[in-house]
Amino acid sequence: MSRSFFPVLLVSCLLICAGCWDHTPVEETAFVVMLGVDSDPEDPKRTILTQMIVLPQAQPQGSSGAQGGAVPYYLVSQSGLTLSEAQMRALRHVPRYIELAHAQSLVFGEEFAREGIEEAVDWLIRQPQVRFGISIMVSRGTAQELMQAEPKLEALPPIALEGIMREPDPVAFTFNISFHEFAKKIFSEREDAAILVIERVDPMMAKARSGATAQAEHVGNELHAVGLAVFSGTRMVGILEGAAARGAVWVQGSTLNSINVPHPTEEDRYIAISFVKPRSNIDVSMEGDQLIIQVRVSAVGNLFEAVSAEALPIGPLIDEVEKSIEYFIKEEIEAAFDQILHLGADIFGIGERLYRRSPNDWRRVAPHWHEVYRQAHVDIQVDVTVTHTGLAR
């Protein structure tokens, strides 16, 4: 009797505890792949949440489904006093259960980032579905606009973003950080975050034909990383672009794929150098009240392209080339430090380094750390060795 009763009891207990309640079939789910957060221009208290929902029927698929040309997603935007409210509102007109677990990237609108992103970070931390590995970035302009891009090669913008964050773009590769790292830096006293600024871009950026009639300003459908949004605490305080952004890459111990330096002998000619084995070392110390940051960067360069009419007798000139490369890199690093010291954004974690190095010093300067940081003296040393002068086929 009890032998047959016990298993029945056991199984019926199981039925109560979990299961069917959480049942959400794939076909009844709306998958969000990208999230955008903007401030509401009409009401400064409200925030706009834009969700990019995938349309499965427009997904390219085997023999049965391919419907060329259809945009495989649509955007849902709602504003609310809180992000939760904005999401709740979206639920009203999305006929399916919204799932955020597959969100790949989260974009802050530029304005929203400048006003402070703690609300969004708080929402994300509490939100059970969004993964901590989601990529965080800032858009040039509003996030909503950025999310309307329709990249050609990839069906979905977040997938395209993932693509451009691979090695070829050193800035994007170096500063693509997950929400997990971002949140850690945002809430740290001794470190600030730097994340990518993404912009829509026309792939035909360079127009070869000159003299054509000036085109109306064209918003491109591709995405690219234009620079680094640097934060101080939870607010974005500035954007590093061009040389400064590249300088930041060097300081992070990463490398640019190539730089151009003037040809040692010929005017208006350049040679391109690519780098391997980049190293960087940041040493932080206090001398009295003066913060001293020592940056050592070294790399091995390969001659990549030498634009010249004749074969290059570069061997004897190697020292000169190395010097000009070192100078070039140093300038970029200086540009980076100039800006971040000015903005008071500690994106290299100088405070953390000081704390590790000498906690007592840190405790002494902590109350007025920002002033100390802004006044820091930066000493930069670059050491480049060009080992390969290149092989011509």
Add this chain to the structure above:
Amino acid sequence: MKPNRNGIFTTIAKLMRLWRKQQKVSRGSLTIPKEELSGNLAIDVEAIQSLFGHADDVIVRHIPQPPGRPDAAVVYIDGLVSKDAIAKQIIERLLEPGNPHDAHAILSHVSAPDVSAVHTLKQVADALTLGKCVLLQDTRREAMCFGMAEWNQRNVEEPASEPTVRGPREGFTEDLRTNIVLLRRRLRTPALRSERFVIGRQSQTQVQLLYLDGIARDEVVAEMRDRIQKIDIDAILDSNYIDELVSDNPRSPFPSLQRTERPDRVVADLLEGRVAVIVDGSPIVLSGPTTLLGLLQTSEDYYLRYHAASFAREIRWIAGLIGLIAPSVYVAILSYHHELIPTQLLFTIAAGREGVPFPPFVEALLMETAFEILREAGLRMPQQIGPALSIVGVLVIGDAAVRAGLVSPLMIVVVGMTAIATFALPSNDLANAIRLLRFPTMVAAAILGLFGVIFATMLVAALLISSRSLGVPMLSPYIPVWRRGLKDAMVRAPIWALRDRPWHAVNPDQIKRQPEGQEPKEENKR
């Protein structure tokens, strides 16, 4: 009814007990009288004929003798004996003038090789059904039986259910004698013991218990002998009757004995100390104790280089796992755990499922059932219709179901994978068990998600862990662990390293199979 917490269950239990009592019907009344032969030829012949109900295939040939000598009669069953042999070796001799009238002296006259004397009607009946020819003589209370059995039988062919690429192509037949010969030819040792049982009140089926004396563990042999002797049943039509009647785990879907059509496999089992049971009329031979590992091994594992054999074994484990849980994992992940699927794949799946009206569980159930029907139909159908079935199967299951929006393309992949996986298992019985357990696992997955899959898998594991085969744990040598046995488990070590027989099947002093140092030396190569 007095208040009782488990009122309804007690009532059901009582009803069950009552029902069981009624099931105890009296045994069949057809018993053969044990009376002895009377010594009167006419009476004895009549007794035999009435025992068989005057069946017209029971032939009686009277051999009249000159006066002063007792008349004789030869009785046999038509079709079970060689009439030529009877005519030449018995009747002809008896008709010769001057033959001896003493029954025992007949032996000096008759050239039949297999002769025995019987005294009772029952023995006569047994001898007749075994294909013997019985010689009765007036005034003698004893009958002589001559082994003249001969009937049509299948030749030794390649086993259909266990084909092999490398290895012998012989398979067992329905004839017990042939089967034993197939074994004796591979195992030329007098230690091969063969014990005979006759089981089946009506069928009187011959069952042979084989083992290698000294090697096979005495307790195991005694246990098997004991279990076979306890069988009391109407008829044994196939070795599965024995399997179910001697099983350690009568309620488990997993087989408790190894079944094979291959003599080489049985010989290998005997050499590892197992016992084999051959049933007359069945080409499937049982051997045991077996283990789950044994069910996942083929004799070909030993005919290939050990690397390939080990790899094949791993593949079978994976196939078993896929066969058990693949549809359940599909159901669980698509119903509960979307996050586990890579994003791109998820959208492809979602696109495929767009417009499918059923939840994944119903979809999976539908397709699995459709496949089971196809499989069953394929088994039952005349071979000529086979191609028609496969075309319909391919169209219905493969393409049309997807086009009609009944199921998603991925489901087809999963069902196909599962089906192929179960066919990769060498033991048909194990594959059947897994096929069967797949459905409850799917239900568990539909209700509880991956947790349910794990739960169901754990129940299956618990079932296996508690299962035994002739007292040996099914998961041995893993549970309990026997380290030397691991050499021939998930992997197969080289032949020269297989120095031990399985400890559980052999006598303790027989564990060593071969001396050390069999490994060929590297320096031999020039």
